[in-house]
């Protein structure tokens with residue numbers, strides 16, 4: 290994300306809930322070969338990778354590809370080149386500045402048009418759901434991209450569980466505000482808290498993931514610990530991090546980037562190579578770690594899974 294103004298997880302492993310308990314290793318969706326390989330490896334201890342000598346990302350990810358045959362970006366790429374303005378606007382700021390952040394214990398408040406509002410502990414969310422690893426292409430509005438093995442559970446599972454009523458048309462999702470631990474929130478570079486929205490049918494799409502981990506380990510702080518959104522057919526800014534509130538609302542919510550600059554950012558933010566950002570083309574992208582630029586794919590390559598949700602909509606208007 291670019292705006293004009295400029296400017297690790299170290300939870301003791303004893304406090305980290307092992308998600309491996311919940312992982313259904315048979316469900317490596319979108320990568321059958323990788324799923325088969327995963328069965329062959331013993332479960333790895335789960336904790337955020339912190340660079341301790343000898344600590345390695347789980348071996349089952351070696352050689353894993355996306356469903357289009359793309360290599361995964363390295364754990365280092367994924368965790369050192371981040372947008373998380375709560376920790377600073379530089380790409381390396383979140384990795385450098387997020388160590389003081391405490392992602393556990395964690396409560397998520399569910400509000401609005403649902404039969405089961407309330408305060409849910411992170412563990413309440415994790416326990417009943419099947420945690421899966423999913424390799425997703427991520428495309429940032431700034432025209433760089435990565436391929437990332439996220440770990441998480443379908444947002445649709447959570448939505449069903451809290452039982453939206455007929456008035457719930459959209460979800461508004463909010464990031465935590467904790468300036469004492471988030472150095473970027475001590476300034477006004479964005480209007481805190483960071484907010485994102487999805488239409489209810491988008492939230493129910495099987496691709497929409499609430500991620501709790503990456504590379505088979507808990508999310509590091511800089512990637513949005515302990516819970517963040519992933520919608521791989523949309524530009525990366527939809528991936529609201531460190532979510533503390535989900536409100537089910539009737540009206541389309543405004544997201545943080547629309548508030549910041551409504552000419553440049555819309556509600557839907559679907560990856561669309563045919564519609565340029567006002568200041569640069571969206572037709573190409575640079576995969577982190579590569580020099581040549583690639584052609585950007587409509588809906589980031591997930592057209593079959595998502596296009597029916599936008600039938601009849603003018604995607605030049607609804608950016």
Ligand code: MTE
Nearest residue numbers: 290371372373374464483525526528529530
């Ligand atoms: N969420 C919050 N709370 N704050 C942010 O600054 N940046 C967004 C999104 N979620 C952001 C956020 C943007 S612009 C991108 S591209 C993705 O997070 C980046 O996610 P990553 O760092 O895991 O790649």
